[in-house]
Amino acid sequence: MTVRVRFAPSPTGMFHVGGARSALQNWIYAKQQGGVFVLRIEDTDAARNKPEWTEGILSALDWIGISRGSYEGPHFQSENAGEHRAAAARLYESGRAYYCDCTREDVQARTGSQYQGYDGYHRDRGLGPGPGHALRFRTPDEGATVVVDLIRGEPTFENKLIEDFVIARGDGSPVFLLANVVDDMTMGITHVIRAEEHLPNTPKQQLLWDALGVKPPIWAHVPVVVNEKRQKLSKRRDKVALEAYREEGYLPGAMRNYLMLLGWAPSGDREIVPWSVIEEEFRLEEVNPSPAFFDEKKLRAFNGDYIRALPVAEFVDACQPWLTGTGTIAPPPWQPEEFDADAFAAVAPLAQTRIAVLSEIVPNVDFLFLASPLIDEAAWAKTMKDGSAELLDDAVAAFEALESWDAESLKSTLEVVGTARGLKLGKTQAPVRVAVTGRTVGLPLFESLEVLGRERTLTRMRAARLRLV
Ligand code: GLU
Numbered sequence: 001m002t003v004r005v006r007f008a009p010s011p012t013g014m015f016h017v018g019g020a021r022s023a024l025q026n027w028i029y030a031k032q033q034g035g036v037f038v039l040r041i042e043d044t045d046a047a048r049n050k051p052e053w054t055e056g057i058l059s060a061l062d063w064i065g066i067s068r069g070s071y072e073g074p075h076f077q078s079e080n081a082g083e084h085r086a087a088a089a090r091l092y093e094s095g096r097a098y099y100c101d102c103t104r105e106d107v108q109a110r111t112g113s114q115y116q117g118y119d120g121y122h123r124d125r126g127l128g129p130g131p132g133h134a135l136r137f138r139t140p141d142e143g144a145t146v147v148v149d150l151i152r153g154e155p156t157f158e159n160k161l162i163e164d165f166v167i168a169r170g171d172g173s174p175v176f177l178l179a180n181v182v183d184d185m186t187m188g189i190t191h192v193i194r195a196e197e198h199l200p201n202t203p204k205q206q207l208l209w210d211a212l213g214v215k216p217p218i219w220a221h222v223p224v225v226v227n228e229k230r231q232k233l234s235k236r237r238d239k240v241a242l243e244a245y246r247e248e249g250y251l252p253g254a255m256r257n258y259l260m261l262l263g264w265a266p267s268g269d270r271e272i273v274p275w276s277v278i279e280e281e282f283r284l285e286e287v288n289p290s291p292a293f294f295d296e297k298k299l300r301a302f303n304g305d306y307i308r309a310l311p312v313a314e315f316v317d318a319c320q321p322w323l324t325g326t327g328t329i330a331p332p333p334w335q336p337e338e339f340d341a342d343a344f345a346a347v348a349p350l351a352q353t354r355i356a357v358l359s360e361i362v363p364n365v366d367f368l369f370l371a372s373p374l375i376d377e378a379a380w381a382k383t384m385k386d387g388s389a390e391l392l393d394d395a396v397a398a399f400e401a402l403e404s405w406d407a408e409s410l411k412s413t414l415e416v417v418g419t420a421r422g423l424k425l426g427k428t429q430a431p432v433r434v435a436v437t438g439r440t441v442g443l444p445l446f447e448s449l450e451v452l453g454r455e456r457t458l459t460r461m462r463a464a465r466l467r468l469v
Contacts, residue, residue: 007061081174099134107121264288307352318358332366399413436448
């Protein structure tokens with residue numbers, strides 16, 4: 001039997017990090033089993049679907065390493081609508097489903113409770129099809145439905161606790177539960193690896209598989225992803241869109257490594273491992289069923305490690321979208337013609353060890369490309385205190401007299417200036433840094449001044465001095 005798994009997102013919003021995690025788990029499982037990964041876009045919720053979300057899913061998967069053309073699909077659920085209706089008809093004809101025209105209010109009036117499920121009123125009343133008649137599945141009165149789940153063992157659901165659920169609406173359209181099962185059936189899916197949120201659907205879906213006479217798949221419900229308050233990640237509250245992480249400058253390698261650690265870990269005391277190790281060692285059966293904490297701080301630290309591990313040339317390439325403002329990434333504050341690739345290359349190794357996400361490259365290097373630095377006024381106020389004007393005067397004079405404009409000479413010269421005023425190097429550097437870069441933190445100062453050049457450095461220091469008059 002060839003293993004066939006599917007990833008079945010609904011194109012109703014930005015692609016979620018939890019979705020990316022499920023996609024990767026499906027992807028690796030298929031690869032390990034010599035199986036097939038199928039992408040199915042569940043696009044039958046016409047009111048909420050948008051074509052751009054579908055495109056967003058495809059490009060997000062591509063970014064994370066599941067590239068277009070390397071899987072089966074995308075198939076679209078809407079293309080299978082005929083099969084969904086045919087399955088509903090088969091269930092009706094075989095007596096496994098029946099029509100019902102009860103409203104919610106009718107059921108409430110009969111059961112006396114708004115919490116009670118459907119009471120089976122139409123089970124044996126022989127209502128035929130018609131406008132407003134929903135089709136309900138006749139769940140068995142006895143027995144239990146045992147779900148075989150690679151992560152959760154064998155969750156067992158008493159059939160008598162499962163209401164006769166709707167499989168097609170009053171307008172004849174099949175609901176998600178049924179369409180999803182029929183698609184998995186027609187696509188020959190053998191393993192359904194999906195989020196825990198769907199577990200309550202699973203006994204109902206398995207009953208549908210049984211009723212349609214096909215052996216159900218093996219299930220694996222991967223743990224819900226939660227924030228630091230143990231709340232399920234939500235798009236209203238948390239940063240969940242994979243796209244947002246891409247725009248911020250997370251590397252796809254770091255992201256997918258981190259996502260695979262949600263509920264699982266490779267052997268040894270390691271977390272950052274090559275993708276090939278994850279592909280080899282990951283075991284779906286080892287995934288911890290408890291909720292998985294999505295720790296953004298940890299992800300950030302991971303990303304910093306991944307950035308530092310890049311060869312410098314690759315780091316320079318990876319920064320390009322932020323240096324130029326490509327696609328949905330905001331343009332930098334300088335004009336394209338102000339950018340100087342050589343100057344960037346000179347400071348890139350210094351920046352590489354200091355940033356955790358690629359977007360942070362911009363505030364670190366903008367002083368090199370802007371005609372005058374963007375002054376952070378709070379940093380200015382904090383730094384330019386009594387004595388700063390005189391210090392800048394001395395530093396300008398000393399720098400003007402320098403024969404060689406290099407980091408080492410700049411450093412020893414400023415040290416002398418500071419010592420004469422009884423200041424440590426850190427205190428001496430601060431006003432110079434703010435004058436030249438506009439900020440209190442950034443790349444190592446003297447290397448920055450060397451790359452910026454004598455003229456521009458001195459012009460900025462003089463301008464700052466004038467502001468202090
Ligand atoms: N379309 C469903 C979702 O996005 C997935 C259903 C499934 O994986 O079975 O939540």
